Amino acid sequence: MNDQIRLRARGVTKRYPGVVALDGVDLDVRSGEVHALVGENGAGKSTLVRILGGVHPPDRGQLTLDGADYTPATPQDALRAGIRVVHQELSALPNLTVAENLFLDGLPNRAGVVSYRELNRAAREMLDLVGLDVLPTTKMERLSLAQTQLVEIARALSSEAKVVVFDEPTATLTVPEKRRLLQLIADLRARGVAVIYISHHLEEIFEICDRATVLRNGETIGTRGIADLTTADLVRMMVGQALVDDHPFPDDVDPGAVVLEVDQLEVADTGSAVSFVVREGEVVGMAGLVGAGRTETVRAIFGADQSRGGTVSVRGRRVHLRSPKDAVRGGISLATEDRKQQGLVLQMGCDVNISLANIDAVSRRGFLRRRAERQRTADVAKQMRVKVGSIGTPVGTLSGGNQQKVVLGRWLFRDSDVLIVDEPTRGIDVGARHEIYGLLANLARRKKAIVMVSSDLGELIGMCHRILVFSRGQIVADIPREQFDQELILTHAYSGYLGTEGGEAALVAAGSSETSNRKRNRQSS
Amino acid sequence: MTTASVQRDFAQPTPLGTKVLRWVLGETGIGIALLVLIAIFWISAPSFATPQNIANIQTQITLNTILAAGMTFVILVAGIDLSVGSVLALSAMVAGLVITSGLPDPIAITAAIATAVLVGLGCGFVNGFVSVRWMVPSFIVTLGMLNIARGAALQTTNAAAVFGFPASFNAFGTATFLGVPAVFLVALAVIVVGHLVLTRTVFGRMLFAIGNNEESVRLAGHRTSYYKVAAFCISGALAGLAAIIYMTRLHTSSPIIGQGFELNAIAAVIIGGTSLFGGKGSLIGTFLGACLLGVLTNGLLLLGVGDFARQMVTGAVIVFAVIIDYYRDKASTRLAMGLVK
Numbered sequence: 001m002n003d004q005i006r007l008r009a010r011g012v013t014k015r016y017p018g019v020v021a022l023d024g025v026d027l028d029v030r031s032g033e034v035h036a037l038v039g040e041n042g043a044g045k046s047t048l049v050r051i052l053g054g055v056h057p058p059d060r061g062q063l064t065l066d067g068a069d070y071t072p073a074t075p076q077d078a079l080r081a082g083i084r085v086v087h088q089e090l091s092a093l094p095n096l097t098v099a100e101n102l103f104l105d106g107l108p109n110r111a112g113v114v115s116y117r118e119l120n121r122a123a124r125e126m127l128d129l130v131g132l133d134v135l136p137t138t139k140m141e142r143l144s145l146a147q148t149q150l151v152e153i154a155r156a157l158s159s160e161a162k163v164v165v166f167d168e169p170t171a172t173l174t175v176p177e178k179r180r181l182l183q184l185i186a187d188l189r190a191r192g193v194a195v196i197y198i199s200h201h202l203e204e205i206f207e208i209c210d211r212a213t214v215l216r217n218g219e220t221i222g223t224r225g226i227a228d229l230t231t232a233d234l235v236r237m238m239v240g241q242a243l244v245d246d247h248p249f250p251d252d253v254d255p256g257a258v259v260l261e262v263d264q265l266e267v268a269d270t271g272s273a274v275s276f277v278v279r280e281g282e283v284v285g286m287a288g289l290v291g292a293g294r295t296e297t298v299r300a301i302f303g304a305d306q307s308r309g310g311t312v313s314v315r316g317r318r319v320h321l322r323s324p325k326d327a328v329r330g331g332i333s334l335a336t337e338d339r340k341q342q343g344l345v346l347q348m349g350c351d352v353n354i355s356l357a358n359i360d361a362v363s364r365r366g367f368l369r370r371r372a373e374r375q376r377t378a379d380v381a382k383q384m385r386v387k388v389g390s391i392g393t394p395v396g397t398l399s400g401g402n403q404q405k406v407v408l409g410r411w412l413f414r415d416s417d418v419l420i421v422d423e424p425t426r427g428i429d430v431g432a433r434h435e436i437y438g439l440l441a442n443l444a445r446r447k448k449a450i451v452m453v454s455s456d457l458g459e460l461i462g463m464c465h466r467i468l469v470f471s472r473g474q475i476v477a478d479i480p481r482e483q484f485d486q487e488l489i490l491t492h493a494y495s496g497y498l499g500t501e502g503g504e505a506a507l508v509a510a511g512s513s514e515t516s517n518r519k520r521n522r523q524s525s
Numbered sequence: 526m527t528t529a530s531v532q533r534d535f536a537q538p539t540p541l542g543t544k545v546l547r548w549v550l551g552e553t554g555i556g557i558a559l560l561v562l563i564a565i566f567w568i569s570a571p572s573f574a575t576p577q578n579i580a581n582i583q584t585q586i587t588l589n590t591i592l593a594a595g596m597t598f599v600i601l602v603a604g605i606d607l608s609v610g611s612v613l614a615l616s617a618m619v620a621g622l623v624i625t626s627g628l629p630d631p632i633a634i635t636a637a638i639a640t641a642v643l644v645g646l647g648c649g650f651v652n653g654f655v656s657v658r659w660m661v662p663s664f665i666v667t668l669g670m671l672n673i674a675r676g677a678a679l680q681t682t683n684a685a686a687v688f689g690f691p692a693s694f695n696a697f698g699t700a701t702f703l704g705v706p707a708v709f710l711v712a713l714a715v716i717v718v719g720h721l722v723l724t725r726t727v728f729g730r731m732l733f734a735i736g737n738n739e740e741s742v743r744l745a746g747h748r749t750s751y752y753k754v755a756a757f758c759i760s761g762a763l764a765g766l767a768a769i770i771y772m773t774r775l776h777t778s779s780p781i782i783g784q785g786f787e788l789n790a791i792a793a794v795i796i797g798g799t800s801l802f803g804g805k806g807s808l809i810g811t812f813l814g815a816c817l818l819g820v821l822t823n824g825l826l827l828l829g830v831g832d833f834a835r836q837m838v839t840g841a842v843i844v845f846a847v848i849i850d851y852y853r854d855k856a857s858t859r860l861a862m863g864l865v866k
Contacts, residue, residue: 304744328746342744345737347804356734357745363727370725410745 006031006194007052007070007083007163012061014047014218016427021047023218024061029163034185034195036205036226039215040238040455045198048215049167052196053085054078065162079105082162086152086169092140099123099136102155126154131180146173153181157188164188165196170204182208200289201497202231216240232487239457239486248437249283249463250444256280257315259449260332260418262301265310269296270473273310278418278449283440285460286453288470288493294453295337297470298420302334303327314417328357333411337422337453339400343407346396350388351377353395353406357414377413384409385435401432408439419443420451425459437463457486471496554849555797555813562817566824573827576704583709584774586819588767590712590812592786593793594719595763597811598756600794601723601736603803604656604663606757608670609764610786612648614779615678616641616768621687621778630691637694637772642765648674649761653754663757671787678780688777698773708770715763720808732756736803792839793818796846817842 009027013020022044029035037045050056052063054072063070065081072078078085092101099119100107108118123136132150134143143151149169156164166185170178185208188195197209205212206226214221214237221237260278267274270293278284286294300307303321312319312332319330327334336342344353354377355362362373378391384405388398395406404424411419421440425433440463444450454460460467461484469477469492477492566573592609599606624637652670656663700707723729731752734742743749772778797814799806821842825835 302744323748324744325746325748334744336744341738342740345734345741345804347737348734352730352734356742356747359727359730366726366728368725368727368730414746 004031005029006066007196008062008064009048009052010062010064012048012051012058012063014044014051014056014058021218022051022058024220025215025218026220027213028223029194029196031162031194032189032192033210034189034197034208036209036212037196037198037215038202038205038212038234038238039221040457043215043238044218045215046167047218049085049087049165049196049198052078052083052163052165054083082160083165084156084161084163085165085167086149086156087167092148092151094139094141096140097137098127098134098140098143098151101140101151102126102136104155126157127151129157130154130184131177146177149173150177150181153184157184161188161193163194163196165198167198168200169197170199170201178204200494202234202494205234206231214238235487235490239490248434248441250281250441253281253444255282255465256447259315260301260451261311261313261316263311263313265297265300265312266308267293267297267300267473268306268308269293269300272473274475275310276468276475276478278451280447280449281444282466283444283450283452283464285464285467286451286470287455287457287460287467287489289497290455292470292493292496293473294470295422296473298334298422298451298453299336301327302332302420304334304336328414328416331417333357333414333416333419335404335407335411335419335421335424337426339403339407344395344403347394349390349392350381350386350395350398350406350409351391354380354409354413357410361413377409380409380413381406384412384439399432401428401435404428404436405432405439408436412439412443416448418449418451420453422453423455424452425454425456457489460489461486469493555810555817555846559813559817559820562820562824566820566827570824570827573824578823578827580701580704580706582819582823584706585823586815587706587708587712587770588786589789589793589818590815591715591763591767591770592790593797593811593815594712594715594808595760596787596790596794597719597797597799597806597808598723598732598759599663600791600799600801601732601803601806602739602753602756603736603801604753604756605667605791605801606649606652606760607664607667607787608648608652608674609760609767609790610783611671611674611678612645612761612764613768613771613783613786614781615648615674615681616644616765617772617778617782618678618681618687618780619644620765620768621690621772622681624691624694624772625687625689630693634691634694638766638769641768642762645761645763645765645768646758647761648764649758650754652761653757656757657750657753675780682780684780686777686779690772690776694773695776696773698770698776708773711766711770715766716808716812723808728752728755733804736800736805738804789818792843795850796843798846798850800850814846 005028007027007029009025012022012025014022025044025048027037027048037048039045047056051058054075054077057071057073065083070081072081072083093104102123103119107114108122109115120136127134127136130150130153132147132154134147140148140151153169169181173181182204185195185197197205199205209226211223211225212229212234213223214234216238221240257280258277259280262277263275264273265275266272272293274297276284286298288294296305299305300321301312303324303326307321312321314331317330319332320326324334340346345356351374355373362369362376374391381388381391386398386402386405386409388402395403398406408421408424424436424440428436437459440450440452452460452463465481467479467484467489468475469479469489471493474496476495477489479489572578592613595609596606620637620641623640624633626633628636648670652663652667655661656666697707702710723732731742731747735749735752739749771782775782793814794806794811795801795814796817797806797810797812799810818839821839822835825838830838
């Protein structure tokens, strides 16, 4: 291994409206090493990858590649400079063949006419390299998610790459495919390529990486040689000493009668059945890694996605799960993870957005009572401390924090028994974040049952009576407040992904890739 | 104005100044264009501003106004209805057969109106249901319906026209009320009622919200498919109503009428400032759009501009309207941003 620095990042900073995604990140990657990039969800890994891949420019900071300034303006620039990214989200074109996808950047041609014989021959070689046994002329859409992932990997290896970034490459792979990939990465290292490896699977990191850089809240915590680290060290670096006491935990509330009861609900997207209860005045957290099935589960409870069996009841009354309409009528609210796509009608006013789930309260016999609507939604907005000039202002012009307050205001106005919030503080600045915590605590005092999905462990620990830990679609732990401990929670969160050797694990992996495939198909339709 | 707005009480309606500005940028943008056009023709064509010609224009734009009104509902939920011309023909044929079936006049007329509207409503329902249930783009479903309804219209009488309507029915086509053609008053009534539905009812609110972000509306606990199907039903039913108007004007039902009407209707909607992507627009705008197209056609005719050149001008106006819309959008976004600060 040589010690030459291939890629160097100094003080890289990236702000999005309302959040600092990266705050002065440093990173050195040597040629001929596999460098792990680890951190909790939202630590800034994906943002850093996007900057390296030329998707977004950094606000500040410097990147150098082999000692020269590296300032990619577009993903094409990054490719030309020799930086390849194997993305978590797949970017293949489903209606083209495997071979065409592999050579999208430069199809072999003579005077503009594609030479398919040459194309398919070259593609065959690349597919053999990653051990993918499909015809180069197969349409991309016929491949499974794991196979698509392998094509993506083959594409990254196709040209002379200087740096290859793998963002969660094994999430969909079965054990033999994963073995093959790790072998390929070892080959890249031997050829002097710098590899950046991002994975939730810590055992993979210990297996193939040389060094690891830990990110937390957009900052570099440190870079260590893998040989000097234990799993516990790594987890501790990722978690840090979170501030627990600045969350207004509703400790004056003693959970009362059961409000929400989920019994053996089989979530179609994860293929797992979950059961739990939430009581009056109780805040129950859902922790887990990205893709562990938390969002899928709450969406199934809300009827937004399909479930295959099991029941959900509110105060003993069964709620049908055909559509969100049933759930809302049954007393369940869901503030979705994605405010802009699934929460708000951005072009319309705060009043319209707040009254949307309870339009009956501001209408009579089908006619809107505009004055009453404006008055009542303005009261809600005031209570939520939404900062806006006029209640009719389109919510698209508000900051992220204010938008989230509008979403919560909608459900406050609906006054359901159960409030589920999915990542309620994602992308929101500190001040608004605390206002939202305060609001949730008040709702608990008003005897609501609250479910809080969050990737911010500090926030869950500060706010919840209990935390349910998800791993691979299952609830693997139900931890009461007295036993809250970040390392304990993280250990449970990783538990479903550890020890994935053997046939059983392969089956699970195959199953999960199948469900993800279905999900992808649905999204594309 | 912006600083004052911050001080204002939260629940107050938008101040007048902002309203006027929005009005100018919005519907009245097209209103001003319409006035300019009228002024030009008034000066250059002596016969343009005569009462007779004004009544002519009103009669000429009646059909398009009614069809465009229905089209507005569909386009607001990001759909399109290409079938209105054919549905008009089918409704006219069925209504024509009913009205000439030998029933006493008042009953025959009432039954004909009801059938025309119901046939249109049925076609609209099929359009909406198929497009929502199987997620077929409405462009394709209504293109299919364009052919199906046309074929069905021809099938009813084996392509023959139907005539011999009651005299009182035919008289409505040329009747006037205070100098205004009665058929135009029907179109006005459609616009007024439709405008109230869009701006004052829960139904109208939902159409706008769905057009902007259907998933949000669904996740707020509403059955969005119901509203979308209803929008297509309205478009179909209004095509049926337009068929009756057509019959009173021509005193006959022919299966080949209404060809290309859908494109004029879409043009009026677009010129009126309704977004093809849904969620933005108004029936007042649509009405002004229909007026503008009507005035343009009529005025150019009076000026002796040939049929072919007239078509070219109309086409250019449609494209121009969309370009104006682009700038109008940008301006109103800036306006909204200014209000926050």
